[in-house]
Amino acid sequence: MDGPQIDFARMFAEVGETITQIPQSGLLMLALVAMAVGWLGSLMVRRRVPLGRLIRGASTLFLVGILVTVVLQMARFDSRLDFAVPQMGLPGQVVEGGETRVPLAADGHFWLRAELNGAEADFLVDTGATLTAVSSGVAEAAGLEPRTGGIPVRVQTANGTIGASLTTIDEMRFGNVSASGLDAVIAPNLGETNVIGMNLLSRLASWRVEDNVLILVPKEPAPVG
Structure with a gap:
């Protein structure tokens, strides 16, 4: 009996669709930049380059800010989380x-x-x-x-x-x-x-x-x- 078949064409198509969405979202672009900066900061720390820890820490804080923004966006979809609305600068629903x-x-x-x-x-x-x-x-x-x-x-x-x-x-x-x-x-x-x-x-x-x-x-x- 054959096992389940993986539809690689469909899988790659879905990945491609996701990637095409990235340039349309400044938030995702910023997240990618922050991750790249964080990786650079970690590399500087390992090589004992000055300011490495500061760069890595700033990248982490930036990513946390992006995460909070995403959570607040999702909160807009649920009326039980309307307490988050004023923090986004958007009108109340x-x-x-x-x-x-x-x-x-x-x-x-x-x-x-x-x-x-x-x-x-x-x-x-x-x-x-x-x-x-x-x-x-x-x-x-x-x-x-x-x-x-x-x-x-x-x-x-x-x-x-x-x-x-x-x-x-x-x-x-x-x-x-x-x-x-x-x-x-x-x-x-x-x-x-x-x-x-x-x-x-x-x-x-x-x-x-x-x-x-x-x-x-x-x-x-x-x-x-």
Whole structure:
């Protein structure tokens, strides 16, 4: 009986995809430079070259700073870690308004019509998606720009894993719900499907399905005026 076969072509393709993401992330480039400097510092220490320890220590501190930045970026994806938001200089992710009901569509999914920075688009409510995602076309219509820095984001789709860019939605409205400062990803190969993910749903007071109707309940009402 033959053992499991290793698909080297696929393995190298995935490694190649990861490598191609590095130039797109200043953060990863800085991490590579810091590691190279750290290696140089260690070499200087072994050869008793002055300032070797200082260079190695500075490289370590820099790498710790990069790690903290990455952790804070990941914290933005989880509403339980909103305490980290002010440290990143990004707007708080707020979801407010009134109860909104979304009926089950004929295809067995929950779809809603949303207004994104004034541009309208259809969104699939996907409880299995970590982040809200928009197609390139919708991002352009809504004036969304990729956020610089941070780590590259990979999104799992029906067609495989694709690269995506983080962005911030200034204002998103659907039904009686209003969201602001919301993190999202711009996925070039997403097609025409836009997705509302758990980074929005987890900031609601509750959401549930009753009689084929999705009921979304924000934590607080939107301000009047």
